[in-house]
Amino acid sequence: AQSVTQLDSQVPVFEEAPVELRCNYSSSVSVYLFWYVQYPNQGLQLLLKYLSGSTLVKGINGFEAEFNKSQTSFHLRKPSVHISDTAEYFCAVSDREDFNKFYFGSGTKLNVKP
Amino acid sequence: SAVISQKPSRDICQRGTSLTIQCQVDSQVTMMFWYRQQPGQSLTLIATANQGSEATYESGFVIDKFPISRPNLTFSTLTVSNMSPEDSSIYLCSVVLGTNTEAFFGQGTRLTVV
Numbered sequence: 036a037q038s039v040t041q042l043d044s045q046v047p048v049f050e051e052a053p054v055e056l057r058c059n060y061s062s063s064v065s066v067y068l069f070w071y072v073q074y075p076n077q078g079l080q081l082l083l084k085y086l087s088g089s090t091l092v093k094g095i096n097g098f099e100a101e102f103n104k105s106q107t108s109f110h111l112r113k114p115s116v117h118i119s120d121t122a123e124y125f126c127a128v129s130d131r132e133d134f135n136k137f138y139f140g141s142g143t144k145l146n147v148k149p
Numbered sequence: 150s151a152v153i154s155q156k157p158s159r160d161i162c163q164r165g166t167s168l169t170i171q172c173q174v175d176s177q178v179t180m181m182f183w184y185r186q187q188p189g190q191s192l193t194l195i196a197t198a199n200q201g202s203e204a205t206y207e208s209g210f211v212i213d214k215f216p217i218s219r220p221n222l223t224f225s226t227l228t229v230s231n232m233s234p235e236d237s238s239i240y241l242c243s244v245v246l247g248t249n250t251e252a253f254f255g256q257g258t259r260l261t262v263v
Contacts, residue, residue, distance in 0.1 A: 067250050078153075078241060078254040079192075086250060125191060129252075135180055135245045137252050139191040 037062040037128050041140035049148050050118055056111040056143045058100075058126030066128040068109040069137070070100055073123045082124070085109065096120065121147045151176055151244050155255035162232055162262050169228045170258045172242030177222035183215070186239040186257070195240075198225045232262045 040059045048054045060066065067086050071079040083094025090102040100111045109126060126140040152175040162168050172181060180199055184192040195215055196206045204217040218226045229236050242255040 069251070071254075076256075076259075078256040079252075080254075081251055084251060127252075129250065134250045135182070135197070136194065137182075137192075137243075139193075141191045 037064075037066060037130060037138045039126050039128055039138055039140035041126055041143050043143050044141065045144045045146065047146045047148060048116055051115045053114050054112065054116050054120075054145065056124050056126075056145065058109045058111065058140055060107050060109065060126070060128050062107075062128060062130070065131045067131060067134060068100075068102060069127040069129070070094065070098070070109070070111050071125045071127060071139075072096075073125065073142075075122070079125065082111070116145070116147045118147050118149060120145060151178070151246055151253040153242055153244065153253055153255035155242050155258050157258060158256065159259040160261070162260065164233050164262055166232055167228055167230045168232065168260060169226050170240055170242075172225045172227070172255055174223045174244055176246070178244045178246065179222070180245070181219065181225045182243040182245075182252075183217065183225075183227045184241040184243060184254075186241060188237070192241065195227070229260065232260075234262045236260065237262045 038061050069084045070082040083092045085092045085102045093099045098113050123142045123144050125142050127137045129137050154173045156171045183195040186192050194207050195210045196204045198204045198217045198219040200219045216228045239257040241257045
């Protein structure tokens with residue numbers, strides 16, 4: 036079975052500062068990795084995904100994430116955040132053999148302050 | 150991509166009653182997924198809805214409490230039965246398109262049980 040750990044439940048940061056949201060996973064099989072964002076009162080929107088190939092993945096809104104197989108991590112980064120990035124971010128994995136099932140981390144609330 | 154519409158977007162219900170949530174997708178999909186997002190927590194998969202067969206429930210969720218219908222390839226309903234305040238959550242419908250591997254989500258139904 037897969038599990039996803041997001042160690043930081045909340046991350047406060049000032050506008051234009053860099054941010055890193057941490058995600059670690061455990062799995063006995065190969066997985067696909069995802070980051071989703073949820074704005075208030077909305078559904079989830081895909082930021083980026085890692086399927087294979089280059090371990091550095093670029094997504095929408097200037098976000099990127101790096102897959103580290105040895106550390107089983109998939110941390111999300113942005114070099115300069117905006118007020119509009121304030122949202123909750125979820126890391127997720129799916130099994131390569133059963134990619135329809137997603138397992139989510141507990142989420143990290145990013146609060147960007149002016 | 151997929152556009153998913155959920156109805157209602159929110160509701161306040163009396164304990165002991167039932168609520169049926171509708172999910173409409175703009176394309177035909179084999180499987181549809183129902184998730185629960187309890188306050189301050191992550192998403193938990195309730196069940197997988199397959200067209201033409203009974204839904205497959207995850208551990209901790211049962212058909213009597215969360216009956217699901219899947220009459221065709223673009224529509225599904227989830228009923229939350231005999232509700233209690235503990236059922237207050239956001240319920241989300243999701244699909245994965247073919248081998249796209251990305252999960253698409255509806256905007257969710259915010260349920261409050263009083």
